[in-house]
Amino acid sequence: MVTLTEIPEGWPADEAGALAVQDELRGRVVLDEPGPPPGTGLVTGVDVAYDDERDVVAAAAVVLDAATLEVVAESTAVGRVAFPYVPGLLAFREIPTVLAALDALSTGPGLVVCDGYGLAHPRRFGLASHLGVLTGLPVIGVAKNPFTFAYEQPGTERGAASPLVAGPGEEVGRALRTQAGIKPVFVSVGHRVSLDNACAHVLSLTPRYRLPESTRRADALCREALRTALRPVQHPVA
DNA sequence: GCGACAG
DNA sequence: ATCTTGTCGC
Structure with a gap:
């Protein structure tokens, strides 16, 4: 059964409204907790897929055992796209779903890993921070691109890292090499997790591929959920 | 001033 | 994000 998720009442209707929400919620981000220890407990990947033509978004959450990386639970939701794509306002597009x-x-999600950024954001309040503040959960962001931020190329070996900086002296995340000789991923803190711990989690989630197993699983699942949701219902014929 | 910019 | 065939490699 597929239910269409409602866009919440009071959801910002335009850029000015969204900026005001970020401004208000930014102060509730918690940055002084280490977060759950890597390699234990549960880790949940979340991701979304879009059909902009039909204004539909599908989200998936996949819970992994952090020690074995085996799937413990998964779920999907489908909704209307809640906001246009504006760099810096990505969260408003996907958060309701x-x-x-x-x-x-x-089950409880444990640590949440999402696509995109937390602190590494024009106003230091990306998707991972936003999701963290709304749920109270520990959340980190893992992005495939450095956005507008600068970094020095980390060493070529797996685990090598270098600061992702917004300006001189302001570290907003880390470029982390998850596979030797492969483009790094860009890790930033969302809520209630330290940057060191966030990177340790990401390394523990990337034994084989560039991107965390959590995101890979969530990506595959939300794409499938979108295909299913868009498939026209089959009426039985007599 | 203009364009680019997580997904 | 998404549009998209074949192809090189383990």
Whole structure:
């Protein structure tokens, strides 16, 4: 069964409204907790896929055992796209549907890993921070691109890292090499996790591929959920 | 001033 | 994000 997630009442209708929300929520981010220890407990990947033509977004949450990387639980949700794509306002596009997917899980999510950024954001309040503040969960962001931020190329070996900086002396995240000789990923803190711990989690989630297993699983699942949701219902014929 | 810019 | 065939490699 597929239910269409509602866009919450009071959801910002334009850029000015969204900026005001970020401004208000930014102060609630918690940055002084280390977060759950890497390699233990549960880790949940979240991701979304879009059909902009039909204004539909599908979200998936996949819970992994952090020690074995085996799937413990998963869920999906489908909704209307809640906001246009504006760099810096990505969270407003996907958060309602992501929250619905997290709510549908049969277990607590543990640490949440999302696509995109937390602190590494024009106003230091990216998707991972936003999701963290709304749920109270520990959240980190893992992005495939450095956005507008600068970094020095980390060493070529797996585990090598270098600061992702917004300006002289302001570290907003880390470029982390998860596979030897492969383009790094860009890790930033969302809520209630330290940057060191966030990077340790990401390394523990990348035994084989560039991107965390959590995101890879969530990516595959939300694409499938989108295909299913867009497939026209089959009426039985007599 | 203009364009680019996580997904 | 998404549009998209074949192809090189383990």
